[in-house]
Amino acid sequence: MTEPPAAPEADAVAARFAQMFAALAQNIEHVVRGKRDKIELALVCLLAEGHLLVEDVPGVGKTTLARAVAASVDARWTRVQFTPDLLPSDITGVSIFNQAGNAFEFHPGPIFANLVVADEINRGSPKTQSALLEVMEERRVTVEGTPHPVPRPFLVLATQNPVDMDGTYPLPEAQLDRFLMRISMGYPDHRAEVEVLAGRPSGALLDRLPAVATRDDVAAMIDFASRLHVAAPLYDYVVRVVAATRGHEDLRLGASPRASLALLRAGRVRAAAAGRSYLVPEDVKALAVPVIAHRLIVTPEAELRGRTGADVVADVLATVAAPQAAGV
Incomplete structure (x- = not known):
């Protein structure tokens, strides 16, 4: 696709964006080895001011990735270890009566941070999980009728074990839809695992x-990514990709308009990370699976055939035509 006209200053800002993005990724790579693609998605x-869900078996670096992202930004971050006895007020905060002032005072919980690491989120009860619904969407917490905004930027970086493991509760569809992406870490490659065995554990490096x-x-x-140029045909392409999931024969539930917004926001960031001040169809295609797949519910018949949400997204990308160069 041809490059749209862009002001020289926009190109310069995009170049600085790409440099900072690369610096963040390289910093995280000091402790999360062999996973550059996962780091970049995080x-x-x-x-993109979204939230990330990292799902995989124990011991593959989910929490390490979350902590490394938090440590790489000079901002306030907190960690919440989800357990079955964790209460919603343990996350959001609580109002306590102050006898000296004869009034209730709000004591904010750990959710009031720029980066919140929600470790093993699916070990919390459904009631506790639901405490995150409002803040993940509206960036505020309402306690006893009073809204309390969280700081900006705000990111919930959650980890979870596969739902078939003991002591886990599946996340409800409404909460899954609030995560901009879901990714899996996967096992490290041979070289990365050898480095760990050779005496370079990530834990020691992470603290420094x-x-x-x-x-x-x-x-x-x-702010820059949110204003990145998007040609009209690409808005249409994003909507057609997401809408194609709603009538797919293998799905019981397709993606909502929230998925369209998420895919556009993520695509803009990917474009800026590549040093571009404009979006191209490849940005949409590269992010469609991690952004859309976890929002889909596959029919029981398709599940028996081994079909997944990622398979459906791949089908959609293969059938929905991308705009051509003349459309930009």
């Missing part, structure tokens, strides 16, 4: 990992 979530971006840096990157 950073796309951060800069420096911050390479400030909160203001991240906010500026978010």
